[in-house]
Amino acid sequence: MSTELRHLQVIGIGTGDPDHLTLAAVKAMRRADVFFVLGKGNQKDSLTRLRRDILDEHVRRPYRVVEADDPWRDRSQNQFAGYTDAVHDWRRRRADVCEELIRDELTPGQCGAFLVWGDPSLYDSTIAILDGIRAREEVAFSYEVIPGISSVSALAARHRISLNRIGGPVHITPGRRLSETFPNDDGDIVVMLDARESFRHLAGSGIWIYWGAYIGTPDEILVSGPLDEVSGRIRRMRAEARAEHGWIMDTYLLRINTDGAEG
Structure with missing residues (x-):
């Protein structure tokens, strides 16, 4: 069994303009073997297309794009406590999906990437979800964060x-x-x-x-x-x-x- 770790990159890609990509983001994308995309339904297909357009423009090496459905999230809660519980529930289910993707679609020693809108540190759940997956100790990986234009x-x-x-x-x-x-x-x-x-x-x-x-x-x-x-x-x-x-x-x-x- 390989002792190599899987490695992940959380890459901030800006707000949609391919020119918003930093040089660090482009270099990180060119290191990735697999890109993970959580789809948000037919109404938001344009978000997936923008990601693919960015990859087509900047990545020259062979790579795979693996898509999965983003879990449904309860947005009906108005009170802060109810809202917080709904977010935690959604993040747990999203972590289940991401953990399966990392385990099944990324070979130890390979590099995977999540392309995050704006900057991963500002109102985005990817970092918290990866930390939650690591805490489960079911699949081992390291990860780094590349900031983006928010x-x-x-x-x-x-x-x-x-x-x-x-x-x-x-x-x-x-x-x-x-x-x-x-x-x-x-x-x-x-x-x-x-x-x-x-x-x-x-x-x-x-x-x-x-x-x-x-x-x-x-x-x-x-x-x-x-x-x-x-x-x-x-x-x-x-x-x-x-x-x-x-x-x-x-x-x-x-x-x-x-x-x-x-x-």
């Missing part, structure tokens, strides 16, 4: 703004926790994973929003301006985009302008 960085770049103002911090929160965070007297707020459009509950002069969806893809949408003026427009565009594509990934920055001027 949707937060891409949002700021596309709007040509800085995330922070002079000497100020930036708070990053999921949409379900926005009501606990806003207003933030000590800085600005980046909101991610906001399926419920939490910004619609905010009102007041001086609040600016910098919003973006499908950032880095051909379907990119950007809106910025006083929240009271553009909130309705964002909600309409968001609904239209979701209806067209079957899914949406968006991120936004909320900023209170104490001087009444943009930015």
Whole structure:
């Protein structure tokens, strides 16, 4: 029996633009023998196609792509405790799928890779899932993480703004926790994973929003301006985009302008 370890790479690939790949990400992809992809249904086939397009453009050596269905996740929970339990349950089932892929599709001594949207350290479960699999001690492997351009960085770049103002911090929160965070007297707020459009509950002069969806893809949408003026427009565009594509990934920055001027 081989004493060699399987090796995995968790590669941040940015928000969809092949040009967002770092040189480190490209070099890591070129070391991989197998790429694992968890599909999210027919409505999100475009996400799988984007991964394959990235591989076609940057990887010259022979490789395999192994796909599996991502387990269903209960997104109906509103309370934090219920939401946390639902996420832990989903991660356990996702770990079962990933463990089977690693064991059955990756030979000891080979290198496998997960291509992660944005950056693996920011609101992504891959690192936690691999740690959970290692803790089970059923299949041995090592892994490394290659950072990527996050949707937060891409949002700021596309709007040509800085995330922070002079000497100020930036708070990053999921949409379900926005009501606990806003207003933030000590800085600005980046909101991610906001399926419920939490910004619609905010009102007041001086609040600016910098919003973006499908950032880095051909379907990119950007809106910025006083929240009271553009909130309705964002909600309409968001609904239209979701209806067209079957899914949406968006991120936004909320900023209170104490001087009444943009930015």
